[in-house]
Amino acid sequence: MNEKLSSLFDNELESHEIDELLMQSNKxxxxxxxxxxxxxxxxxxxxxxxxxxxxxxxxxxxxxxxxQLGGFARNQDVPLENKSNYWPIAASFAAxxxxxxxxxNLTEFKSGDSVTLVEADIPIDLINDHYxxxxxxxxxxxxxxxxx
Amino acid sequence: xxxHLQMLAFLFKQAIKNNIMFYRxxxxxxxxxxxxxxxxxxxxxxxxxxxxxxxxxxxxxKGIFLSQHDxxxxxxxxxxxxxxxxxxxxxxxxDGSPGEVLSQGKTIYVYNTIENNVIIQKRKxxxxxxxxFPSNIDSIKxxxxxxxxxxxRIAGRLSQLVVLSPIDTFRYSHHLWLDKKTSLPLKIIxxxxxxxxxxxxxxxxxxxxxxxxxxxFKPEVDPLKNYIFNDHIVGHGIAKQPFWTIKxxxxxxxxxxxxxxxxxxxxxxxxxxxxxxxxxxxxxxxxPITRGQKPKVGQLNLGVNNICARYHNGYQIxxxxxxxxxxxxxxxxxxxx
Numbered sequence: 370m371n372e373k374l375s376s377l378f379d380n381e382l383e384s385h386e387i388d389e390l391l392m393q394s395n396k397x398x399x400x401x402x403x404x405x406x407x408x409x410x411x412x413x414x415x416x417x418x419x420x421x422x423x424x425x426x427x428x429x430x431x432x433x434x435x436x437q438l439g440g441f442a443r444n445q446d447v448p449l450e451n452k453s454n455y456w457p458i459a460a461s462f463a464a465x466x467x468x469x470x471x472x473x474n475l476t477e478f479k480s481g482d483s484v485t486l487v488e489a490d491i492p493i494d495l496i497n498d499h500y501x502x503x504x505x506x507x508x509x510x511x512x513x514x515x516x517x
Numbered sequence: 518x519x520x521h522l523q524m525l526a527f528l529f530k531q532a533i534k535n536n537i538m539f540y541r542x543x544x545x546x547x548x549x550x551x552x553x554x555x556x557x558x559x560x561x562x563x564x565x566x567x568x569x570x571x572x573x574x575x576x577x578x579k580g581i582f583l584s585q586h587d588x589x590x591x592x593x594x595x596x597x598x599x600x601x602x603x604x605x606x607x608x609x610x611x612d613g614s615p616g617e618v619l620s621q622g623k624t625i626y627v628y629n630t631i632e633n634n635v636i637i638q639k640r641k642x643x644x645x646x647x648x649x650f651p652s653n654i655d656s657i658k659x660x661x662x663x664x665x666x667x668x669x670r671i672a673g674r675l676s677q678l679v680v681l682s683p684i685d686t687f688r689y690s691h692h693l694w695l696d697k698k699t700s701l702p703l704k705i706i707x708x709x710x711x712x713x714x715x716x717x718x719x720x721x722x723x724x725x726x727x728x729x730x731x732x733x734f735k736p737e738v739d740p741l742k743n744y745i746f747n748d749h750i751v752g753h754g755i756a757k758q759p760f761w762t763i764k765x766x767x768x769x770x771x772x773x774x775x776x777x778x779x780x781x782x783x784x785x786x787x788x789x790x791x792x793x794x795x796x797x798x799x800x801x802x803x804x805p806i807t808r809g810q811k812p813k814v815g816q817l818n819l820g821v822n823n824i825c826a827r828y829h830n831g832y833q834i835x836x837x838x839x840x841x842x843x844x845x846x847x848x849x850x851x852x853x854x
Contacts, residue, residue, distance in 0.1 A: 485815045486824070496837065498776070499798075503798035504798075506584050508616065510643060
């Protein structure tokens with residue numbers, strides 16, 4: 370397809386081939402290539418005039434750029450798309466941080482460290498959670514306020 | 518029944534011997550009566566519970582009941598209606614701090630007054646008195662024996678006492694007084710094996726309503742209070758990812774609910790599993806031990822609840838429920854991971 374488009378712009382195609390090519394081109398939405406080939410042809414045939422204000426626009430754009438103090442970027446600098454490679458590393462650090470934080474909050478006990486259950490050990494939240502899910506008493510059900 | 522049959526035999530002999538019309542007629546009359554009695558007793562006795570369960574869902578009624586839990590007694594006003602195949606319930610706590618429940622179909626909202634605020638919460642459906650029966654009573658049939666007691670007046674209505682006695686030691690007995698006319702439960706007592714009352718709830722007044730208007734179905738609004746709506750249902754959105762196995766729990770109990778909560782300030786989850794045999798409920802909590810805490814072990818009776826604690830592999834296991842201590846201990850020991 371691209372070869373035929375190239376031949377078209379070099380005036381190497383017969384008229385029936387041109388019709389067929391145009392139909393195919395429409396179908397396959399080759400608009401982008403089409404405009405590229407037009408541009409290339411114009412430049413090769415020295416018919417491309419470009420924008421009248423092109424030079425002025427470029428100068429204006431350069432003036433708007435901030436002054437660079439730390440040297441210039443080199444070709445081998447990491448392209449934009451590679452920046453996403455940092456995400457897995459950041460995610461790993463985040464995961465390690467969460468695991469670390471959780472392990473700091475949790476404690477490993479031996480069986481001898483446990484203490485006998487007394488009434489003061491029963492958090493009101495625990496009883497409320499039970500009533501909120503399992504009581505037939507409407508008064509207890511209402512009072513069992515959940516916390517977010 | 519034996520006396521009845523003896524009388525029938527005697528009358529039959531007299532009828533043959535004396536050939537008197539009076540005895541013949543009396544014999545036929547009594548025989549027809551006994552036939553009715555026999556056919557009634559052949560019916561599934563559990564139909565009485567089925568009917569009671571249906572009555573709680575389909576009848577339109579309004580009443581006030583007293584609910585005793587430990588030493589606390591509260592009076593509650595209830596209005597229940599089934600309109601256009603949808604159930605509407607409003608319950609209003611009349612004593613102490615105001616509180617309301619408004620339930621429409623499967624949606625239930627709780628209005629809980631805490632000082633100057635009214636917290637409105639959407640909650641999961643629950644079996645609240647008098648609708649205490651599960652949708653399927655088969656589990657009750659397997660683990661409770663049904664016996665019928667005498668008639669008694671409750672809230673001015675004649676009722677039939679029905680006792681559901683456990684077949685084992687893993688549950689309490691339930692005494693139900695069912696309205697003779699409608700089968701609606703008017704009173705319930707939960708008692709332990711020694712006959713001590715654990716909980717009781719009883720209507721003090723009740724009347725059937727015919728008006729299908731829903732004017733009553735709205736919350737009591739106090740303009741002096743701040744209304745705070747909390748549309749958060751705990752446990753929703755956190756997927757169940759059990760890392761444990763349930764080893765051996767008392768027969769008849771099945772898991773009926775599961776709630777996972779993130780502990781505020783810590784990136785750890787706390788789990789609650791709810792088990793029921795249809796009438797009794799136990800919550801089993803699995804919570805990681807945090808820094809500064811010491812694991813608790815042992816058992817405790819707190820009001821009507823038994824609480825059994827155990828430590829296992831960094832987790833505090835606690836079983837809570839209005840169930841016998843044996844059941845409570847069985848549940849706390851049932852978790853393995």
